[in-house]
Amino acid sequence: MTDAAWERIQPLLPATDGRGRPWRGHRQVIDGVLWRLRTGAPWRDLPERYGPWQTVYERFARWESDGTWAALLKHVHVRDEAVGRVEWTVSVDSTVNRAHQHAAGARKKRSPDEDKLEDPQRSAARQALGRSRGGLTTKVHLAVDGRGLPLSIVLTPGNVNDSTVFETVMDGIRVPRTGPGRPRRRPDRVLADKAHSSRVIRAGLRRRGIKATIPERSDQIDNRRRRGSLGGRRPPFDPEAYKHRNVVERCFSRLKQFRAVATRFDKLASRYEAGLHPGSLILWLRNSTA
Template sequence: MRRHELTDQEWELLAPLIPRAATGLPWVSDRQIINGMVYKIRTGISWRDLPERYGPWQTVYTRFRRYALDGVFTRALQQIQSQADAAGDIDWLVQIDSTIVRAHQHAAATGRKGGGHRPDEPDDHALGRSRGGLTTKIHLACDGKGRPLALLITPGQRHDSTCAQALLDRIRVPRTGPGRPRRRLDRVIADKAYSSRGLRSYLRKRGIACTIPEKNDQRRHRHNRGRRGGRPPAFDRHVYRRRNVVERCFNQLKGFRGIATRYDKTATSYEAAVSLASLLLWARSL
């Protein structure tokens, strides 16, 4: 095993989750292809600069792009979560947050306006302009052990609170037996950026407790209204101390240079890269 490659234990866990490819000339083993993908997102190099030991770079890129469009890594991530949930290994004290990722100039060279012919590719390719230039934002929900449960890719200027519901709706852990996927959480922990009536009402309707600090302006507005302002939302400082878990999860994801800086031109490919990195975090925690 070389540096940045899957161990035997990790490949034994991931092999059943990845579709097998029986065609291709010259034929390259699936493990060799996946190792090439991992090496690419771990180091952030160009596809053309992949070492020859992973086979033709066109084969690795084509397979990665096919997996990205088919949602292979997203389904694999859900399957490994399903196995962990069946074993009682998921802590449903969920934390949500976001992080800004600087987009490299190569990521902006899409060559055309619009999202192309695929309806699932956003027109802006999840690239936004901010003070720092072109940026992308990763919205992440992780369990109490710091492992990703769901992610959402948006332009960098998108506010956290507007994406919270869409992010939480992406948490769908399938059952190993009959039954609907699990979507209900025990509790959601988030910072002040997520303090809004809409999100609190959404969580209340789903029967999910939340620990979100109230913004100063919201507190003043409630005080100014007197009795009509209502009671302050419940807030447990002891539980809120666990919010650093999601920050540590981001720290592990950004250990992949291809995640810390976006080089992918399309949002579909970048989301697939983040999903693959998340899959590796799960494989290493089991």
């Protein structure tokens, strides 16, 4: 982590309450977390320069549980929005990431009898794992601003259709204001691919006053033409605006430079999502301190 990025987040980190042994330095621990995300190595293989691996992992898990990682990411959202840097043309898409065999078999806080009665597929879905021809996968859904920086992150099993999660992704956009007023939740325009082309999605965006730039699928075009005047009008589409949708693809490419994001090694979906938060935080800090 650069000095400029550290200065941005240092005041927001939890402070020790003065009881017990002093905490190991937060910067050293965060560097250890970022090293593990970058390499995808097991926590036990963490180099000694970052301190005991148990300390780094426990603080990483603690900050996931108490919402520290999410709060840090929200802080940079607020800071950039206050100075008008957030671009509210939002792009939505998803990527499927392979889950390593170590990601399967998360323990459940249930009795042995309850475990026997639970459907294995339902258990895997609860941890955002889906099985397909390629094996176990997790799908990461993102909504990014016009610069390609994450505003909303949602995890699902890899075999879930994008359109069924669209509303959840949009609901995750929530940028508080520094002054009075409610958090901003409505972008000016949404760019999405054909997987999100549905009447329900278009109607929902229209109801909220959000412009939609989503191309129609070929079967929808054929069905509308076949019905003639009953098929309705062609939905508006701006091809020039759609050219900017690739910012979400570039965001996925940058996030997948962290190998622990490109391949899921974590058994718990909450731990894997917690890794996406510091990865996204680094992208925001790099852009803000550039």
